Amino acid sequence: MRVNTFVVVCVSAGCALAPALMGDVVTIGAIKDNTLYEDPFGTISNGQGDGLFVGRTARTGLIRRGLIAFDVAASVPAGSTITKVELTMNVTRAHGSTATIRLHPALANWGEGASAAGSSSGGAGDTALPGDATWLHTFGYSQFWANAGGDYNPVSSATKGISGEGQYTWASTPSMVANAQSWLNTPTTNFGWLMRAATEVSGTAKRFATSEHLTAAWQPKLLIEYTPPPVCGSADFDGDGDSGTDLDIEAFFACLGGTCCATCGSSDFDGDGDAGTDLDIEAFFRVLGGGNC
Numbered sequence: 001m002r003v004n005t006f007v008v009v010c011v012s013a014g015c016a017l018a019p020a021l022m023g024d025v026v027t028i029g030a031i032k033d034n035t036l037y038e039d040p041f042g043t044i045s046n047g048q049g050d051g052l053f054v055g056r057t058a059r060t061g062l063i064r065r066g067l068i069a070f071d072v073a074a075s076v077p078a079g080s081t082i083t084k085v086e087l088t089m090n091v092t093r094a095h096g097s098t099a100t101i102r103l104h105p106a107l108a109n110w111g112e113g114a115s116a117a118g119s120s121s122g123g124a125g126d127t128a129l130p131g132d133a134t135w136l137h138t139f140g141y142s143q144f145w146a147n148a149g150g151d152y153n154p155v156s157s158a159t160k161g162i163s164g165e166g167q168y169t170w171a172s173t174p175s176m177v178a179n180a181q182s183w184l185n186t187p188t189t190n191f192g193w194l195m196r197a198a199t200e201v202s203g204t205a206k207r208f209a210t211s212e213h214l215t216a217a218w219q220p221k222l223l224i225e226y227t228p229p230p231v232c233g234s235a236d237f238d239g240d241g242d243s244g245t246d247l248d249i250e251a252f253f254a255c256l257g258g259t260c261c262a263t264c265g266s267s268d269f270d271g272d273g274d275a276g277t278d279l280d281i282e283a284f285f286r287v288l289g290g291g292n293c
């Protein structure tokens, strides 16, 4: 009965903590981006250029596909649950009609070498240099895609209609969230997205600003909303160096009652944002018994 009394007190005292612990948001730039230029010899790329091209050009009749990756694991704590993902990119040149551009998870790692087509000539690309992705290569000129034009999941994660110049956002989808979650959980399989026009017909080519674009505001950005993993308290609740003693238990219940010592842990023992609940008490005794939070 005493425990329940403490719980009521602490729930009201701890409610203000809850919003700050839920739904963190981070916005990150791309770690790499490049363009696959349709080319039977695999000699064209644009690793450091300021334009990423998607669609089929009217002038050459050749396909362009984009590649873009974000280092989710470097910016989101391990163990987090991702709840929302948005990709924002800026079109710096657009010809022809509206093109539906899809994001497909890339299925092989790929490179961004030193090739750099000028801003005005980016549509034709530059000579691929070592490590550049090309129509044939994941990393030119020694490693190859299984399929010319890139290896990607045929099921797209998101689509967006792209018409004129300006900013576009691929709104969050469950597939985008699942992609980002897998990149967080298993960074070695983070190959980013391959961007392609849904129907690669002539005149659909669009140029997007890359992570190298001099105007930072136009560079690609990925917004990630996530719930951080719970952080459990310690069995040395009072912080005196001895774990799981009577003093720790007394300090824990004093904290539940609203009086935490200076070196004590939190009454939100299981770190879920709610302070002094039955879950906190259960977690405390699990940890005291040597178990996991």
Ligand SMILES: [Ca+2]
Pocket (backbone or CB within 6 Å): 032, 033, 034, 046, 047, 048, 049, 112, 210, 211, 212
């Ligand atoms: Ca690049």
Ligand SMILES: [Ca+2]
Pocket (backbone or CB within 6 Å): 235, 236, 237, 238, 239, 240, 241, 242, 243, 244, 245, 247, 248
């Ligand atoms: Ca202690």
Ligand SMILES: [Ca+2]
Pocket (backbone or CB within 6 Å): 267, 268, 269, 270, 271, 272, 273, 274, 275, 276, 277, 279, 280
């Ligand atoms: Ca809690």
